[in-house]
Amino acid sequence: MSVRLKPSTLDGRLEQVFDAVIADLYATAASPDAPAAVTRAMELRSFLALAEEQVIRVRDRVHHAMAAERDMDELSAGDLRVDAQWLEAALDARNGYRAALDDLLRTMPTAVQKPRPVRMAQPVATTTLPTAAPAPQRAGAARARP
Template sequence: MSARLKPSSADDRLNQVFGAPVGDLYTATVLPGASPALSRALELRSFLAMAEEQVARVRDRVHAAMAPDGDTNDLSAEALRWDQQWLQTALEARDGYRTALDQLLRAMPAPGSAPGPRAPRNRPVPPGPVPDRGRPGTHGCRGDPGPPTVKAPA
């Protein structure tokens, strides 16, 4: 099953932010003029859906191994250690994708709002001499007196 079809814990939030169900959002990303932010959000959502699926798989496997009606002869400490490592890795991935998606969605402007003012561009410095600010410790110096001087050994 494609990650696009797997549910994720972020689906409701994406629906709220972008105003459409996740399936429609995936369709919108292939249309001309698709939002790069939407594409990034859906990429993160796909990774999140896969990580959440892995968490569920390991959880289900551990639950099945520990079931009250299960055969205790089938229990393996090594298999449970591996499952613990897999679970920890999957949980860390899930949390990372969730955090990245939350940060992306928080950075987006509210729906229907106008884009904010653009940051001023750095203007190139015209060629010419660099203004003399003075040497450290002199009248024209702005700031601290500078680093201490060290005399070279004689």
């Protein structure tokens, strides 16, 4: 099954933030002019979906091994130890991907948000000149030569 079809626990949040369904977000991420936020979010979502599938598989295997109808002679402490290690690794990966995706959604602009032009405040300097006395009539006039 394609990772695009596997559910993840953050699908609802992704759809809310980007205002699109997961299938459309994957299509957007695959386009050459895809926004970085969408591309990265879909990559992290894919990793998260795989990690969550691993958690489910190990959990189900442990539940099956511990089922009440199972013969106690079939229990293996070694198998359960390995499953516990796998579960810990899968949960660590899941938690890491969830945290990374949460950070990304919190800090990156979404595809819906369009960059707004930045308005820079231009400082305006104003001065007032003191009122000067009128210049003498001959100020700056060249002297006649005798």
